[in-house]
Amino acid sequence: MRSAEETRDTTLAEESWESPQTPETGGPSSGARKGSLLASKLVRYLTMPLILAAVCVGLYLWVGSLELDSIEQRSLNREVITEKVIRHLEITAVATLVVVLLAVTAGVILTRPVMRKVAPYIAAVASTGQGVPAIGVLVLSAILLDQFGFKAAVAALVIYAFLPVLRNTMVGIRQVDPSVIESGRGMGMTKTAVLFQIELPLAVPIMLAGIRTALIIVVGTATLATFINAGGMGDIINTGIKTSREPILITGSLLTAVLALGIDYLAGIAEDVLKPRGL
Amino acid sequence: MTDGMRERDNGHRETMIRLENLSKTFPGQHEPAVDDLTMEIYAGEIVVLVGPSGCGKTTTMKMINRIIEPTGGRIYIEGEDVTTADPDKLRRRIGYVIQQIGLFPHMTIADNIATVPRMLGWDKKRISDRIDELLETVHISKSYRDRYPKQLSGGQRQRIGVARAMAADPPIMLMDEPFGAVDPITRERLQDEFIRLQQDIQKTIVFVTHDIDEAIKMGDRIAILREQSKIAQYDTPERILTDPADEYVEDFIGSGASLKRLSLSRVQDIQTSDWPVAGLNDSHDGVRDKMQRSGKEYVLLLDDQRKPKRWVSMADIEHNGIPLSEAGWPAVAIVEGRSSLYDTLDTMITSYKGSAIVVDDAGRYQGVVDFDAVLQAIESMRPAQHRDGRAVPEGA
Ligand SMILES: Nc1ncnc2c1ncn2[C@@H]1O[C@H](COP(=O)(O)OP(=O)(O)OP(=O)(O)O)[C@@H](O)[C@H]1O
Ligand SMILES: [Mg+2]
Numbered sequence: 064m065r066s067a068e069e070t071r072d073t074t075l076a077e078e079s080w081e082s083p084q085t086p087e088t089g090g091p092s093s094g095a096r097k098g099s100l101l102a103s104k105l106v107r108y109l110t111m112p113l114i115l116a117a118v119c120v121g122l123y124l125w126v127g128s129l130e131l132d133s134i135e136q137r138s139l140n141r142e143v144i145t146e147k148v149i150r151h152l153e154i155t156a157v158a159t160l161v162v163v164l165l166a167v168t169a170g171v172i173l174t175r176p177v178m179r180k181v182a183p184y185i186a187a188v189a190s191t192g193q194g195v196p197a198i199g200v201l202v203l204s205a206i207l208l209d210q211f212g213f214k215a216a217v218a219a220l221v222i223y224a225f226l227p228v229l230r231n232t233m234v235g236i237r238q239v240d241p242s243v244i245e246s247g248r249g250m251g252m253t254k255t256a257v258l259f260q261i262e263l264p265l266a267v268p269i270m271l272a273g274i275r276t277a278l279i280i281v282v283g284t285a286t287l288a289t290f291i292n293a294g295g296m297g298d299i300i301n302t303g304i305k306t307s308r309e310p311i312l313i314t315g316s317l318l319t320a321v322l323a324l325g326i327d328y329l330a331g332i333a334e335d336v337l338k339p340r341g342l
Numbered sequence: 343m344t345d346g347m348r349e350r351d352n353g354h355r356e357t358m359i360r361l362e363n364l365s366k367t368f369p370g371q372h373e374p375a376v377d378d379l380t381m382e383i384y385a386g387e388i389v390v391l392v393g394p395s396g397c398g399k400t401t402t403m404k405m406i407n408r409i410i411e412p413t414g415g416r417i418y419i420e421g422e423d424v425t426t427a428d429p430d431k432l433r434r435r436i437g438y439v440i441q442q443i444g445l446f447p448h449m450t451i452a453d454n455i456a457t458v459p460r461m462l463g464w465d466k467k468r469i470s471d472r473i474d475e476l477l478e479t480v481h482i483s484k485s486y487r488d489r490y491p492k493q494l495s496g497g498q499r500q501r502i503g504v505a506r507a508m509a510a511d512p513p514i515m516l517m518d519e520p521f522g523a524v525d526p527i528t529r530e531r532l533q534d535e536f537i538r539l540q541q542d543i544q545k546t547i548v549f550v551t552h553d554i555d556e557a558i559k560m561g562d563r564i565a566i567l568r569e570q571s572k573i574a575q576y577d578t579p580e581r582i583l584t585d586p587a588d589e590y591v592e593d594f595i596g597s598g599a600s601l602k603r604l605s606l607s608r609v610q611d612i613q614t615s616d617w618p619v620a621g622l623n624d625s626h627d628g629v630r631d632k633m634q635r636s637g638k639e640y641v642l643l644l645d646d647q648r649k650p651k652r653w654v655s656m657a658d659i660e661h662n663g664i665p666l667s668e669a670g671w672p673a674v675a676i677v678e679g680r681s682s683l684y685d686t687l688d689t690m691i692t693s694y695k696g697s698a699i700v701v702d703d704a705g706r707y708q709g710v711v712d713f714d715a716v717l718q719a720i721e722s723m724r725p726a727q728h729r730d731g732r733a734v735p736e737g738a
Contacts, residue, residue, distance in 0.1 A: 246444030249409055249516075250458050250506075251433035264448050339448035341490030 111328040115321050122317050129310055138302050138311045144318070151295035151322065154213065154285045158220035159278050166225050166277075167270065170232025171258065186233070190226045197223055197284045205291040216285070216293035223284055224277035231273025235266030268338050275330040282323045296322065355384040358420060358514060358546040359406060365414035366401055375401045377570040378415070385513070388540060388547040392557040393567035393574075393594070399550045402571045403516050406548060407436045419514070434458055437507030437515035437545070441522040443499050445491040451477075451502055452487040458510040476505040479539065497528040504536070508543070518550045533559055554595055558583070558602055566591050580606055584723050601684065603723055604716075609686045609700055610679030612719040614709025619644055622651055622667050626659050629666065633659075642673060642699065648706040650676060650699045676701055679708055687716055 126139060137143070169189070173182040195203075197219075204219035205211050239262050247257045263270075289297030296319040303312030360382050367374040376398045383389045391399045404410040406417060408429040416425045424432050445454050452473050459469045477484055480501035491499055500521065507515055521529040537560065540547065551557055557564045558579040565576040568590060575587040583603040586592040595602070618636035620629045622643050633641045633656060643652045643666055654670035661669065675693030677686050679702055690698045690713065697712040 240442070240444070240447075242440060242442035242444040243446060244444075245409065246438065246440060246442075246503075247446070247457075249407060249433060249438035249440070249444075251430045251461060252457070253430050256461075261446060341448045341450070341492060 108332070111324065115325055115328075118317060118321055122314060126310060126314060131310065132308075134306050135308050135310055138299055138308075139314060144299070144314075147294065147296055147299055148318065148322065150293075151282075151285055151297075151319075154216055154220065154288055154293060154295055155278070155282045155326070158217045158224065158281045158285070159274070161217065161221045162224045162228050162277050162281070163274055165221065166228035166273075167232050170229050170236065170270075171263075173229075174233050174236040174262075182233075186229065189229050193223070193226050198287050198290065201287055201291050211292040213293050215291050216288035216295075219291075220281045220284055220288075224280045227273045227276040227280070228270070229273075231269050231276075232266065235269030235273075236262050238269065239265045264339050265342070268334070268342065271330075271334045271337060275327065275334060278330050279323065279327055282326050283319075286319055355387075357382050357418075358385040359383040359548070360418040361402075361406070361415065362418065363415040364402070364405060364412050364417065366398075366405060366410060367413050374413075374570055376405070376412075377572060379571045379573070380415075381565060381573065381576060383546060383548060385546050386544040387562040388549055388560055390549045390551060390557040390561035390564045391567060392551055392554055392564055393571075395552055397567045397569055398571035399552070399567060400518055402567075403518055403548055403550050406514075406516055407433050407438060409433075409438075434461060434510065435512045435514070437512040439503050439507045439515065439517040439520045441519040443503040443523070445499055445502060445506070447491050450488050450490060451482075451494070454491070454502060455506045455509050457506060458512075462510055464510075472509060476508060479508075480505045481535065496524045497532065500524055500528075500532060508545075513546060515545050515547045517547060519552070520549070521556070522551070529556075536560070555602065558606065566594055580723075600720065600723075604687060604720070605682045605684035607683045607719060607723075608680050609677055609683055609698075609711060610708070612683070612711065612715055614700055614711050615697075615715060617642055617710040619707060620666075621645075624666065626666070629654065630656070630659050640670075640695075642707070642710070643667075643670075644707050647704075650701065650707050653695065673699060675699060676705075678703065683716060683719060686711060690716070 129135075131139060169185075172178060173185060178185075200223050201216065201219040204222065205215040208215045208218060243265070244257055244261060247261050248254075252260070285295050286297040286300060288295045289301045296315055299311060299315030300319065303309070303315050362380055364376060364379045365374050366376040379402060391402060393399055401410055405412045406419075408417075408424075412425070416423055418424065419432075419436075446457075452470075455473050455476055456469050459472060464472070473487065474484055477486065482498060482501055482505070486494070486498075491502070494502065500523070504520065507517075521532045524532065533556065549557075549560055551560075561579055563576065563578055564582055566574045566582065568574050574594070575582055575591045577587075580603070582591065583595060583599050583606070586595060586599075592599075616636075618632045618638055618641045620632055620641050620643055622645050624643075629641055629643075633639075640653045640655050642650055643654060645651050650673040651667070652670045652673055654666065658664070658669040675689050675695060675698045677689050677698050677700055679700055681689075686698050686700075690696060690711070697710050699710055700708040702708055
């Protein structure tokens with residue numbers, strides 16, 4: 064798991080190779096530089112989908128060439144795989160959404176000046192979820208909620224992925240130049256206006272990096288949801304292990320990897336698109 | 343000599359800002375950062391708060407728009423007690439410029455400038471027109487509207503900061519070391535531009551700096567502060583330079599007070615010498631006559647538009663055959679009427695004639711100043727000549 068500092072560094076590093084060209088520094092070479100920038104952007108955007116597609120096609124052809132027995136046929140068919148993928152995505156989406164709502168809100172509250180004294184303690188409590196192994200959080204959540212399945216899985220994943228979003232929201236808001244906030248307040252912007260028009264937009268790049276981390280944690284950890292009967296890709300992998308069927312195991316693992324990488328890829332694009340201009 | 347030419351009839355001026363026994367003690371501190379400050383600022387004047395680092399200038403200024411809440415005393419703006427008024431509404435009628443500028447990096451220049459007008463509910467057209475007008479005022483091309491602050495130079499950002507503060511045409515502007523973060527040449531240019539701008543807009547401006555030279559240049563009145571924002575002297579730059587209230591003020595002004603004083607007087611306000619002038623097309627005899635009658639050794643030749651062209655001596659005229667337009671030597675060392683005595687003296691020293699020609703805005707001849715005239719002006723600045731004695735008492 065990447066710490067907030069690390070995530071922040073990544074953001075900065077990414078910024079430096081595609082920072083917008085200022086017109087003044089333009090000059091004759093700027094056209095060429097823009098061209099190569101566009102090319103590198105295209106390469107970056109196209110590489111991952113091509114690799115993922117290649118893996119899927121390869122996997123499809125390979126499984127298609129095998130003589131599947133009845134156990135394998137029961138797991139490796141379109142309906143089952145589609146159902147598991149959708150379930151996996153549902154768990155991931157709901158858990159991430161809840162994390163974002165809760166952790167961003169918490170991050171905003173904890174960075175208000177009134178909370179300055181208590182913020183470190185609350186942040187410490189919020190990070191305990193990270194210390195416990197994921198499977199432990201899942202089982203504990205199921206026991207505490209007194210039910211197995213979807214809700215327990217989502218609750219566990221929320222606890223597990225809370226910290227990166229909380230921490231990056233706080234870091235993101237705190238790194239906003241105080242003079243920018245002061246000039247806003249000095250012009251008569253209300254505290255709320257300053258939060259929504261200045262602090263949050265300027266925190267967005269760092270917050271997005273945290274959300275992306277959370278998303279990756281959730282999509283990976285959601286494979287464990289199978290152990291509390293919540294379904295998802297874990298079902299396929301687990302069946303593969305229990306029945307010692309390599310095609311099932313390999314299909315499940317590869318598809319999980321493709322899913323995780325695909326989501327990370329989309330999150331990366333979202334980061335680029337949602338980053339405020341001018342930064 | 344018109345001493346204190348920038349001085350105005352303070353007795354009849356409308357008070358814009360009044361601070362009354364204003365104090366601030368920061369939480370957890372025993373000593374107040376600002377202690378019992380009372381001062382009055384008139385409409386349309388630039389008051390500079392100046393003093394050593396940590397003396398409380400910024401704290402004082404930020405209490406006027408209540409970015410820092412006072413712990414004692416009252417603030418009046420246009421006679422209205424705003425000590426407990428809604429700070430957000432109060433701030434929308436007070437322009438605010440800080441050293442770090444604080445432009446919103448994720449908003450375009452146009453959006454930055456539009457901040458206050460939008461809060462005041464102006465319609466789109468009016469805001470857009472106002473943005474164009476302000477960009478022109480601060481000498482920034484309209485093509486910059488959609489750029490982001492990062493794409494601007496330091497000086498350009500500072501101009502946008504000023505434009506943004508003026509957007510809704512507030513009667514009052516607070517400026518905390520607004521030109522502190524740019525290089526000296528840019529700073530000088532921004533100062534000059536701002537002084538010229540202020541002549542048009544006539545805002546009430548509270549200007550904070552720790553640089554006495556900037557204070558002298560920018561201020562209609564200067565408040566020299568000591569620790570805890572106690573006023574050491576509150577007066578016009580002229581009086582502070584010629585008649586410092588005490589040793590503290592003297593030390594703060596530093597050496598060269600007389601020279602600084604020269605930068606406050608304009609050459610158009612001192613007596614120019616009567617100098618014989620003639621036209622370029624006059625006859626040689628006519629010029630010779632003028633010279634003999636005046637008793638001077640040189641005559642200044644002007645062209646049709648009365649622009650100074652050449653100096654000629656008797657010997658030059660005796661060289662018959664040379665047209666006047668080529669006789670003698672070219673008239674250099676020309677200063678405009680509103681140049682400071684400091685600059686005039688500089689020009690005189692570097693010209694071999696030891697005198698400078700004064701012209702008006704259009705470059706037309708006004709008169710000639712020589713060392714004697716400047717010396718006389720300096721003489722009349724001495725404190726001994728101050729019949730009205732010491733300045734208004736503190737905060738009065
Ligand atoms: N927010 C704050 N909390 C506590 N003390 C403060 C705060 N702001 C200023 N002070 C203290 O108040 C005093 C006056 O500070 P202020 O910033 O007004 O000085 P200044 O005259 O503007 O100095 P400078 O020229 O360095 O900007 C200083 O001793 C400073 O340490
Ligand atoms: Mg200060």
